[in-house]
Amino acid sequence: MTCKKPIDVCNNKPPAMGCFPWLIKNSIIFGTGIYTGVYIAQNYQIDKVEDPKALFEKAQCYVREKLEEFSKKGKD
Structure with missing residues (x-):
């Protein structure tokens, strides 16, 4: 069994920046x-x-x- 590469939440940003821009943006919002x-x-x-x-x-x-209205319309 091979190990899968973990999913990067930051869309493969350089490790120096990490998720910092994402964190700032979401904190402002x-x-x-x-x-x-x-x-x-x-x-x-x-x-x-x-x-x-x-x-x-x-x-x-x-x-x-x-649902009752719909079923009544379907019977008519």
């Missing part, structure tokens, strides 16, 4: 997202998001209704 979220939360009134269980139940209900 993450920080921008956090800043935007905090800004919006402080300056705008936004309704609270329901808990995941309630959202899942609503999604199930919606899918059931659409």
